[in-house]
Structure formats: C-alpha cells, structure tokens
Amino acid sequence: MSRRPFVREVSKTRWYFKHPRYLRYMSREITCIFIGAFALLLLCAVLHLSRGQAAWESFLAALQGPWSALGLLVILAFALHNTTSWFNVTPKAMPVQIGEDFLPGKFIVAAHYLAWILASVLVLYFAGVR
C-alpha cells in the first residue's frame, strides 16, 4: 500500500459538469421536477373544480398570462425530453425476441412514437382543440 495513495478529487455537488455525457444524464433526471410540478398543478385544478364554478373560473383566470405560459413552456420542454429519452431506451428495457433473433430496436422505438402521436391526437380531439 502506497503511503500517499492517489485520491481523485470528485466534487459531490458538481461532478456532472466534468463530461457532456454526465450533463445529459442529469438533464434526463431533472425532468422529474417538472413532471412533479405538473402533477401538483393538476391536483390544484381538481381542488378548484371540486369547489364549484366560481373557484374553477378564478383558477383558469389565474392561469392566464405570459409568466404562467413561460412556465408551462419550460414544463413542456422537459416533458418532451422525458418522452424522447424514455422511448429511446425501450429496446433495452423490453427487448422483443422472435425465435433466435431480437427485433431491431428501431421498430420498438418507432412503435412507441407512433402510439404517442396517436394518444396525443386523441387527447386533443377529446379536449375539443381545433
């Protein structure tokens, strides 16, 4: 054992700035903050809906404006980042085996994107967006 062992200095709080790959990892991880924030917004919507028409309409009025639009735009960006990063690892998370071979990953990813577009269009149609 060396008397002066080499100790690599790794910052516990800033290590992810060392390599772009680490930053990409962290960008995927922090999407959860925005998914959680949006869940709280939905909970807030349900709370106001349960209190009657006046409460619901004041909730909608409070939601209007450039700042909440900006906040929702940021949430939308991170939600999309969660979607693409989630779909892109599906071949690793659930490989499909056919006989001896595995279904190429691009088909699994493409199927997820197709289902995503279909689900989104359905929601928009159901919500009455024209």
Added chain:
Amino acid sequence: MAKSNKPIFWSLFAAGGTLAAFLAPVLVLLFLLVALGRAPDLFSYAQAHAFAAHWLGKLFLLAVITLFLWHAAHRLRVTAHDFGLRQDAIVAVLVYLAAAAGTVMSVVLLLRI
C-alpha cells in the same frame, strides 16, 4: 432471500414515467393553451365537471396525478443523491410521504366532485 421495498417504488416510478412519456406533453399543451387565453372546450366548467364526475374521468385523473407524483418522488430521491445530498433515508421518507399525501388528497377531492 433478502426482502426489499425497492420493486414497489421502482414499478410506480416506471409506470409513472411511461404514462408521462405518452401523456404529459399533450396535457401540458392543454394548460399552455389556457395560459395563452385559448382554453379548449374541455376547460369550460360544465365540461370539466362532467368529465371529473364520470368514473372513467376520475380514474384517468387519479392515474395521471398519482403516477406522475410517484414517478417524480422516486426519481427525485435518486437525483438528490446525484446532487450531493447523501441523507437518503430522510430524503426517501420526505418524497414518498409527499407522494402519499398527494395520492390521498386526489382521492378525497375526486370523490367530492
């Protein structure tokens, strides 16, 4: 065999992440339209109330809110460690308690509609 509660929280995380991957962008887009003053028809009180009053609408809202919360809670726990916060036991209790509180709240509120 060693017992662990990890599979429970991990499966909630995975289910929430999958549901968020499919539905979060379009749902956020609906709220963005509201913020821009172009609220979709579903956001009128009559329609929103009718949606949440139906058992299918309740189930949808419950699944979305609670699974998003449990997904965020579990990932936040792991991410707290990555940001250098090493008190995992405390972090775990805090985030899971928050998700549990949100779950109870959404059940109670949805049953009132």
